[in-house]
Amino acid sequence: MSVKSAKLELFEKMERECNSVDNVADISISHFNKDLSHTSPVEVNWILMCAIQKRCFKIVRYFVRAGIKVGRLDESTQTAIHIAREGYMTQQDRQEILDLFFNIYDHLNYTNDNKLSHFHMACENGNVDMIQRFIDHGVDINQRIVEEFSKDTPLHYAISSRRIEAIHMMLSNGADPNGRIIHDLTPLNRMCWQITVISPENFILFYLSTIRMLLQYGSDVNTQDDNGNSPILNLFQCQPDVCTS
Structure with missing residues:
Protein backbone atom coordinates (compact mmCIF):
# COMPACT_ATOMS: atom_id res chain seq x y z
CA MET A 1 0.00 0.00 0.00
CA SER A 2 1.41 3.42 -0.93
CA VAL A 3 2.01 6.14 1.67
CA LYS A 4 -0.72 8.26 0.05
CA SER A 5 -3.21 5.40 0.23
CA ALA A 6 -2.36 4.76 3.88
CA LYS A 7 -2.94 8.36 4.95
CA LEU A 8 -6.12 8.57 2.88
CA GLU A 9 -7.37 5.39 4.49
CA LEU A 10 -6.65 6.81 7.95
CA PHE A 11 -8.39 10.08 7.12
CA GLU A 12 -11.47 8.26 5.87
CA LYS A 13 -11.51 6.13 9.03
CA MET A 14 -11.30 9.25 11.21
CA GLU A 15 -13.95 11.01 9.14
CA ARG A 16 -16.30 8.06 9.35
CA GLU A 17 -15.91 7.49 13.08
CA CYS A 18 -15.97 11.16 14.09
CA ASN A 19 -19.12 11.73 12.03
CA SER A 20 -20.77 8.70 13.64
CA VAL A 21 -21.05 10.52 16.99
CA ASP A 22 -22.72 13.75 18.03
CA ASN A 23 -19.77 14.73 20.20
CA VAL A 24 -16.14 13.63 19.85
CA ALA A 25 -16.07 13.24 23.64
CA ASP A 26 -17.79 9.91 22.93
CA ILE A 27 -14.61 8.64 21.23
CA SER A 28 -11.78 7.37 23.42
CA ILE A 29 -8.73 9.64 23.36
CA SER A 30 -6.58 6.59 22.59
CA HIS A 31 -8.86 5.31 19.82
CA PHE A 32 -6.50 6.23 16.96
CA ASN A 33 -3.21 5.81 18.81
CA LYS A 34 -2.14 2.69 16.94
CA ASP A 35 -2.88 4.26 13.55
CA LEU A 36 -1.11 7.49 14.40
CA SER A 37 1.97 5.73 15.77
CA HIS A 38 2.89 4.88 12.17
CA THR A 39 2.02 8.32 10.78
CA SER A 40 4.61 11.02 10.10
CA PRO A 41 4.12 14.74 10.91
CA VAL A 42 3.76 15.43 7.17
CA GLU A 43 0.95 12.87 6.95
CA VAL A 44 -0.79 14.22 10.06
CA ASN A 45 -0.66 17.71 8.53
CA TRP A 46 -2.15 16.28 5.32
CA ILE A 47 -4.99 14.66 7.29
CA LEU A 48 -5.81 17.98 8.96
CA MET A 49 -5.82 19.78 5.61
CA CYS A 50 -8.24 17.15 4.31
CA ALA A 51 -10.42 17.70 7.39
CA ILE A 52 -10.72 21.38 6.44
CA GLN A 53 -11.36 20.72 2.76
CA LYS A 54 -13.99 18.08 3.58
CA ARG A 55 -15.44 20.25 6.35
CA CYS A 56 -15.01 17.47 8.90
CA PHE A 57 -14.26 19.77 11.82
CA LYS A 58 -14.93 17.00 14.33
CA ILE A 59 -11.52 15.56 13.44
CA VAL A 60 -9.92 18.83 14.55
CA ARG A 61 -11.92 18.85 17.77
CA TYR A 62 -10.91 15.25 18.41
CA PHE A 63 -7.20 16.06 17.94
CA VAL A 64 -7.42 18.77 20.59
CA ARG A 65 -9.41 16.61 22.99
CA ALA A 66 -6.91 13.74 22.61
CA GLY A 67 -3.91 16.07 22.88
CA ILE A 68 -2.59 15.06 19.45
CA LYS A 69 0.08 17.39 18.08
CA VAL A 70 1.64 17.78 14.66
CA GLY A 71 5.35 17.04 14.95
CA ARG A 72 7.96 19.41 13.58
CA LEU A 73 7.68 20.17 9.86
CA ASP A 74 9.87 22.10 7.46
CA GLU A 75 9.48 25.83 8.18
CA SER A 76 8.20 26.47 4.65
CA TYR A 105 0.58 23.16 15.83
CA ASP A 106 1.78 25.03 18.95
CA HIS A 107 3.88 28.18 18.43
CA LEU A 108 5.78 26.99 15.35
CA ASN A 109 5.52 29.70 12.71
CA TYR A 110 5.15 27.81 9.45
CA THR A 111 4.92 29.84 6.24
CA ASN A 112 3.50 28.96 2.84
CA ASP A 113 4.87 29.96 -0.58
CA ASN A 114 3.36 33.45 -0.23
CA LYS A 115 5.06 33.97 3.15
CA LEU A 116 1.69 33.81 4.88
CA SER A 117 2.60 32.60 8.35
CA HIS A 118 0.84 31.15 11.36
CA PHE A 119 1.62 34.48 13.02
CA HIS A 120 -0.37 36.32 10.34
CA MET A 121 -3.27 33.96 10.96
CA ALA A 122 -3.12 34.40 14.74
CA CYS A 123 -3.32 38.15 14.13
CA GLU A 124 -6.23 37.79 11.71
CA ASN A 125 -8.07 35.61 14.21
CA GLY A 126 -7.38 38.08 17.02
CA ASN A 127 -5.88 35.31 19.16
CA VAL A 128 -3.95 37.46 21.63
CA ASP A 129 -2.47 34.50 23.52
CA MET A 130 -0.92 33.09 20.36
CA ILE A 131 0.18 36.53 19.16
CA GLN A 132 2.08 36.99 22.42
CA ARG A 133 3.59 33.50 22.20
CA PHE A 134 4.86 34.13 18.68
CA ILE A 135 6.31 37.49 19.74
CA ASP A 136 7.99 35.87 22.75
CA HIS A 137 9.61 33.36 20.38
CA GLY A 138 11.13 36.14 18.27
CA VAL A 139 8.84 36.26 15.24
CA ASP A 140 9.39 39.05 12.69
CA ILE A 141 6.55 41.31 13.74
CA ASN A 142 6.56 43.16 10.40
CA GLN A 143 6.88 40.19 8.02
CA ARG A 144 4.95 40.80 4.81
CA ILE A 145 3.12 38.31 2.67
CA VAL A 146 3.94 38.34 -1.04
CA GLU A 147 0.61 37.68 -2.74
CA GLU A 148 -0.02 39.37 -6.08
CA PHE A 149 -2.61 41.82 -4.80
CA SER A 150 -1.58 42.07 -1.17
CA LYS A 151 1.57 42.92 0.77
CA ASP A 152 -0.08 42.99 4.18
CA THR A 153 1.88 42.93 7.41
CA PRO A 154 0.74 41.13 10.58
CA LEU A 155 -0.57 44.48 11.87
CA HIS A 156 -2.93 44.74 8.91
CA TYR A 157 -4.17 41.24 9.75
CA ALA A 158 -4.66 42.19 13.41
CA ILE A 159 -6.72 45.20 12.34
CA SER A 160 -8.90 42.96 10.17
CA SER A 161 -9.71 40.88 13.28
CA ARG A 162 -11.47 43.94 14.75
CA ARG A 163 -10.04 43.12 18.18
CA ILE A 164 -8.57 46.20 19.81
CA GLU A 165 -6.49 44.14 22.25
CA ALA A 166 -4.77 42.35 19.35
CA ILE A 167 -3.98 45.65 17.63
CA HIS A 168 -2.66 47.16 20.85
CA MET A 169 -0.47 44.12 21.47
CA MET A 170 1.07 44.47 18.01
CA LEU A 171 1.70 48.20 18.27
CA SER A 172 3.06 48.02 21.82
CA ASN A 173 5.53 45.35 20.69
CA GLY A 174 6.96 47.40 17.85
CA ALA A 175 4.75 46.78 14.82
CA ASP A 176 5.35 49.47 12.18
CA PRO A 177 2.27 51.75 12.13
CA ASN A 178 3.33 53.16 8.75
CA GLY A 179 3.89 49.96 6.77
CA ARG A 180 2.54 50.41 3.25
CA ILE A 181 0.57 47.80 1.36
CA ILE A 182 -1.12 47.68 -2.05
CA HIS A 183 -2.17 51.13 -3.35
CA ASP A 184 0.45 52.61 -0.98
CA LEU A 185 -2.01 52.48 1.90
CA THR A 186 -0.73 52.64 5.46
CA PRO A 187 -2.94 51.15 8.19
CA LEU A 188 -4.14 54.66 9.06
CA ASN A 189 -4.92 55.59 5.48
CA ARG A 190 -6.75 52.33 4.88
CA MET A 191 -8.82 52.74 8.04
CA CYS A 192 -9.81 56.26 7.04
CA TRP A 193 -10.72 55.06 3.56
CA GLN A 194 -12.71 52.08 4.87
CA ILE A 195 -14.92 54.31 6.98
CA THR A 196 -16.23 55.72 3.70
CA VAL A 197 -17.57 52.34 2.63
CA ILE A 198 -19.20 51.17 5.87
CA SER A 199 -22.40 52.38 7.46
CA PRO A 200 -22.00 54.14 10.83
CA GLU A 201 -23.74 51.34 12.73
CA ASN A 202 -21.27 48.69 11.50
CA PHE A 203 -18.09 48.76 13.58
CA ILE A 204 -17.77 52.53 13.48
CA LEU A 205 -16.61 52.73 17.11
CA PHE A 206 -13.96 50.11 16.38
CA TYR A 207 -12.69 52.09 13.39
CA LEU A 208 -12.49 55.34 15.32
CA SER A 209 -10.81 53.67 18.30
CA THR A 210 -8.26 52.04 16.01
CA ILE A 211 -7.51 55.32 14.25
CA ARG A 212 -6.88 56.97 17.63
CA MET A 213 -4.59 54.13 18.66
CA LEU A 214 -2.63 54.28 15.40
CA LEU A 215 -2.11 58.00 15.94
CA GLN A 216 -0.94 57.40 19.50
CA TYR A 217 1.70 54.98 18.21
CA GLY A 218 3.09 57.35 15.59
CA SER A 219 1.08 56.86 12.41
CA ASP A 220 2.04 59.55 9.90
CA VAL A 221 -0.97 61.71 9.01
CA ASN A 222 0.80 63.09 5.94
CA THR A 223 1.38 59.87 3.99
CA GLN A 224 -0.29 59.65 0.58
CA ASP A 225 -1.80 56.64 -1.16
CA ASP A 226 -1.35 56.03 -4.89
CA ASN A 227 -4.22 58.45 -5.57
CA GLY A 228 -2.36 61.19 -3.73
CA ASN A 229 -4.81 61.14 -0.82
CA SER A 230 -3.68 61.59 2.77
CA PRO A 231 -5.59 59.87 5.59
CA ILE A 232 -7.56 63.02 6.30
CA LEU A 233 -8.57 63.39 2.64
CA ASN A 234 -9.87 59.84 2.65
CA LEU A 235 -11.65 60.49 5.94
CA PHE A 236 -13.45 63.55 4.57
CA GLN A 237 -15.06 61.45 1.87
CA CYS A 238 -17.21 59.93 4.60
CA GLN A 239 -20.40 61.05 6.23
CA PRO A 240 -20.15 64.33 8.16
CA ASP A 241 -21.18 62.80 11.48
CA VAL A 242 -18.26 60.34 11.25
CA CYS A 243 -15.73 63.05 10.45
CA THR A 244 -16.71 65.08 13.50
CA SER A 245 -16.76 62.12 15.92
Whole structure:
Protein backbone atom coordinates (compact mmCIF):
# COMPACT_ATOMS: atom_id res chain seq x y z
CA MET A 1 0.00 0.00 0.00
CA SER A 2 1.41 3.42 -0.93
CA VAL A 3 2.01 6.14 1.67
CA LYS A 4 -0.72 8.26 0.05
CA SER A 5 -3.21 5.40 0.23
CA ALA A 6 -2.36 4.76 3.88
CA LYS A 7 -2.94 8.36 4.95
CA LEU A 8 -6.12 8.57 2.88
CA GLU A 9 -7.37 5.39 4.49
CA LEU A 10 -6.65 6.81 7.95
CA PHE A 11 -8.39 10.08 7.12
CA GLU A 12 -11.47 8.26 5.87
CA LYS A 13 -11.51 6.13 9.03
CA MET A 14 -11.30 9.25 11.21
CA GLU A 15 -13.95 11.01 9.14
CA ARG A 16 -16.30 8.06 9.35
CA GLU A 17 -15.91 7.49 13.08
CA CYS A 18 -15.97 11.16 14.09
CA ASN A 19 -19.12 11.73 12.03
CA SER A 20 -20.77 8.70 13.64
CA VAL A 21 -21.05 10.52 16.99
CA ASP A 22 -22.72 13.75 18.03
CA ASN A 23 -19.77 14.73 20.20
CA VAL A 24 -16.14 13.63 19.85
CA ALA A 25 -16.07 13.24 23.64
CA ASP A 26 -17.79 9.91 22.93
CA ILE A 27 -14.61 8.64 21.23
CA SER A 28 -11.78 7.37 23.42
CA ILE A 29 -8.73 9.64 23.36
CA SER A 30 -6.58 6.59 22.59
CA HIS A 31 -8.86 5.31 19.82
CA PHE A 32 -6.50 6.23 16.96
CA ASN A 33 -3.21 5.81 18.81
CA LYS A 34 -2.14 2.69 16.94
CA ASP A 35 -2.88 4.26 13.55
CA LEU A 36 -1.11 7.49 14.40
CA SER A 37 1.97 5.73 15.77
CA HIS A 38 2.89 4.88 12.17
CA THR A 39 2.02 8.32 10.78
CA SER A 40 4.61 11.02 10.10
CA PRO A 41 4.12 14.74 10.91
CA VAL A 42 3.76 15.43 7.17
CA GLU A 43 0.95 12.87 6.95
CA VAL A 44 -0.79 14.22 10.06
CA ASN A 45 -0.66 17.71 8.53
CA TRP A 46 -2.15 16.28 5.32
CA ILE A 47 -4.99 14.66 7.29
CA LEU A 48 -5.81 17.98 8.96
CA MET A 49 -5.82 19.78 5.61
CA CYS A 50 -8.24 17.15 4.31
CA ALA A 51 -10.42 17.70 7.39
CA ILE A 52 -10.72 21.38 6.44
CA GLN A 53 -11.36 20.72 2.76
CA LYS A 54 -13.99 18.08 3.58
CA ARG A 55 -15.44 20.25 6.35
CA CYS A 56 -15.01 17.47 8.90
CA PHE A 57 -14.26 19.77 11.82
CA LYS A 58 -14.93 17.00 14.33
CA ILE A 59 -11.52 15.56 13.44
CA VAL A 60 -9.92 18.83 14.55
CA ARG A 61 -11.92 18.85 17.77
CA TYR A 62 -10.91 15.25 18.41
CA PHE A 63 -7.20 16.06 17.94
CA VAL A 64 -7.42 18.77 20.59
CA ARG A 65 -9.41 16.61 22.99
CA ALA A 66 -6.91 13.74 22.61
CA GLY A 67 -3.91 16.07 22.88
CA ILE A 68 -2.59 15.06 19.45
CA LYS A 69 0.08 17.39 18.08
CA VAL A 70 1.64 17.78 14.66
CA GLY A 71 5.35 17.04 14.95
CA ARG A 72 7.96 19.41 13.58
CA LEU A 73 7.68 20.17 9.86
CA ASP A 74 9.87 22.10 7.46
CA GLU A 75 9.48 25.83 8.18
CA SER A 76 8.20 26.47 4.65
CA THR A 77 5.22 24.15 4.82
CA GLN A 78 1.60 24.83 3.95
CA THR A 79 -0.56 23.69 6.82
CA ALA A 80 -4.24 23.37 7.64
CA ILE A 81 -4.01 26.81 9.26
CA HIS A 82 -3.09 28.37 5.92
CA ILE A 83 -5.93 26.78 3.97
CA ALA A 84 -8.47 27.54 6.71
CA ARG A 85 -8.83 31.03 5.18
CA GLU A 86 -9.79 29.73 1.74
CA GLY A 87 -13.57 29.65 2.14
CA TYR A 88 -14.15 26.16 3.52
CA MET A 89 -16.11 27.32 6.58
CA THR A 90 -18.29 30.02 8.07
CA GLN A 91 -16.69 32.89 9.96
CA GLN A 92 -17.96 31.45 13.25
CA ASP A 93 -16.49 28.01 12.51
CA ARG A 94 -13.28 29.59 11.31
CA GLN A 95 -12.76 31.45 14.59
CA GLU A 96 -13.19 28.26 16.58
CA ILE A 97 -11.21 25.94 14.30
CA LEU A 98 -8.23 28.26 13.93
CA ASP A 99 -7.98 28.62 17.70
CA LEU A 100 -8.07 24.81 17.98
CA PHE A 101 -5.37 24.49 15.34
CA PHE A 102 -3.02 26.69 17.33
CA ASN A 103 -3.20 24.05 20.07
CA ILE A 104 -2.30 21.34 17.56
CA TYR A 105 0.58 23.16 15.83
CA ASP A 106 1.78 25.03 18.95
CA HIS A 107 3.88 28.18 18.43
CA LEU A 108 5.78 26.99 15.35
CA ASN A 109 5.52 29.70 12.71
CA TYR A 110 5.15 27.81 9.45
CA THR A 111 4.92 29.84 6.24
CA ASN A 112 3.50 28.96 2.84
CA ASP A 113 4.87 29.96 -0.58
CA ASN A 114 3.36 33.45 -0.23
CA LYS A 115 5.06 33.97 3.15
CA LEU A 116 1.69 33.81 4.88
CA SER A 117 2.60 32.60 8.35
CA HIS A 118 0.84 31.15 11.36
CA PHE A 119 1.62 34.48 13.02
CA HIS A 120 -0.37 36.32 10.34
CA MET A 121 -3.27 33.96 10.96
CA ALA A 122 -3.12 34.40 14.74
CA CYS A 123 -3.32 38.15 14.13
CA GLU A 124 -6.23 37.79 11.71
CA ASN A 125 -8.07 35.61 14.21
CA GLY A 126 -7.38 38.08 17.02
CA ASN A 127 -5.88 35.31 19.16
CA VAL A 128 -3.95 37.46 21.63
CA ASP A 129 -2.47 34.50 23.52
CA MET A 130 -0.92 33.09 20.36
CA ILE A 131 0.18 36.53 19.16
CA GLN A 132 2.08 36.99 22.42
CA ARG A 133 3.59 33.50 22.20
CA PHE A 134 4.86 34.13 18.68
CA ILE A 135 6.31 37.49 19.74
CA ASP A 136 7.99 35.87 22.75
CA HIS A 137 9.61 33.36 20.38
CA GLY A 138 11.13 36.14 18.27
CA VAL A 139 8.84 36.26 15.24
CA ASP A 140 9.39 39.05 12.69
CA ILE A 141 6.55 41.31 13.74
CA ASN A 142 6.56 43.16 10.40
CA GLN A 143 6.88 40.19 8.02
CA ARG A 144 4.95 40.80 4.81
CA ILE A 145 3.12 38.31 2.67
CA VAL A 146 3.94 38.34 -1.04
CA GLU A 147 0.61 37.68 -2.74
CA GLU A 148 -0.02 39.37 -6.08
CA PHE A 149 -2.61 41.82 -4.80
CA SER A 150 -1.58 42.07 -1.17
CA LYS A 151 1.57 42.92 0.77
CA ASP A 152 -0.08 42.99 4.18
CA THR A 153 1.88 42.93 7.41
CA PRO A 154 0.74 41.13 10.58
CA LEU A 155 -0.57 44.48 11.87
CA HIS A 156 -2.93 44.74 8.91
CA TYR A 157 -4.17 41.24 9.75
CA ALA A 158 -4.66 42.19 13.41
CA ILE A 159 -6.72 45.20 12.34
CA SER A 160 -8.90 42.96 10.17
CA SER A 161 -9.71 40.88 13.28
CA ARG A 162 -11.47 43.94 14.75
CA ARG A 163 -10.04 43.12 18.18
CA ILE A 164 -8.57 46.20 19.81
CA GLU A 165 -6.49 44.14 22.25
CA ALA A 166 -4.77 42.35 19.35
CA ILE A 167 -3.98 45.65 17.63
CA HIS A 168 -2.66 47.16 20.85
CA MET A 169 -0.47 44.12 21.47
CA MET A 170 1.07 44.47 18.01
CA LEU A 171 1.70 48.20 18.27
CA SER A 172 3.06 48.02 21.82
CA ASN A 173 5.53 45.35 20.69
CA GLY A 174 6.96 47.40 17.85
CA ALA A 175 4.75 46.78 14.82
CA ASP A 176 5.35 49.47 12.18
CA PRO A 177 2.27 51.75 12.13
CA ASN A 178 3.33 53.16 8.75
CA GLY A 179 3.89 49.96 6.77
CA ARG A 180 2.54 50.41 3.25
CA ILE A 181 0.57 47.80 1.36
CA ILE A 182 -1.12 47.68 -2.05
CA HIS A 183 -2.17 51.13 -3.35
CA ASP A 184 0.45 52.61 -0.98
CA LEU A 185 -2.01 52.48 1.90
CA THR A 186 -0.73 52.64 5.46
CA PRO A 187 -2.94 51.15 8.19
CA LEU A 188 -4.14 54.66 9.06
CA ASN A 189 -4.92 55.59 5.48
CA ARG A 190 -6.75 52.33 4.88
CA MET A 191 -8.82 52.74 8.04
CA CYS A 192 -9.81 56.26 7.04
CA TRP A 193 -10.72 55.06 3.56
CA GLN A 194 -12.71 52.08 4.87
CA ILE A 195 -14.92 54.31 6.98
CA THR A 196 -16.23 55.72 3.70
CA VAL A 197 -17.57 52.34 2.63
CA ILE A 198 -19.20 51.17 5.87
CA SER A 199 -22.40 52.38 7.46
CA PRO A 200 -22.00 54.14 10.83
CA GLU A 201 -23.74 51.34 12.73
CA ASN A 202 -21.27 48.69 11.50
CA PHE A 203 -18.09 48.76 13.58
CA ILE A 204 -17.77 52.53 13.48
CA LEU A 205 -16.61 52.73 17.11
CA PHE A 206 -13.96 50.11 16.38
CA TYR A 207 -12.69 52.09 13.39
CA LEU A 208 -12.49 55.34 15.32
CA SER A 209 -10.81 53.67 18.30
CA THR A 210 -8.26 52.04 16.01
CA ILE A 211 -7.51 55.32 14.25
CA ARG A 212 -6.88 56.97 17.63
CA MET A 213 -4.59 54.13 18.66
CA LEU A 214 -2.63 54.28 15.40
CA LEU A 215 -2.11 58.00 15.94
CA GLN A 216 -0.94 57.40 19.50
CA TYR A 217 1.70 54.98 18.21
CA GLY A 218 3.09 57.35 15.59
CA SER A 219 1.08 56.86 12.41
CA ASP A 220 2.04 59.55 9.90
CA VAL A 221 -0.97 61.71 9.01
CA ASN A 222 0.80 63.09 5.94
CA THR A 223 1.38 59.87 3.99
CA GLN A 224 -0.29 59.65 0.58
CA ASP A 225 -1.80 56.64 -1.16
CA ASP A 226 -1.35 56.03 -4.89
CA ASN A 227 -4.22 58.45 -5.57
CA GLY A 228 -2.36 61.19 -3.73
CA ASN A 229 -4.81 61.14 -0.82
CA SER A 230 -3.68 61.59 2.77
CA PRO A 231 -5.59 59.87 5.59
CA ILE A 232 -7.56 63.02 6.30
CA LEU A 233 -8.57 63.39 2.64
CA ASN A 234 -9.87 59.84 2.65
CA LEU A 235 -11.65 60.49 5.94
CA PHE A 236 -13.45 63.55 4.57
CA GLN A 237 -15.06 61.45 1.87
CA CYS A 238 -17.21 59.93 4.60
CA GLN A 239 -20.40 61.05 6.23
CA PRO A 240 -20.15 64.33 8.16
CA ASP A 241 -21.18 62.80 11.48
CA VAL A 242 -18.26 60.34 11.25
CA CYS A 243 -15.73 63.05 10.45
CA THR A 244 -16.71 65.08 13.50
CA SER A 245 -16.76 62.12 15.92
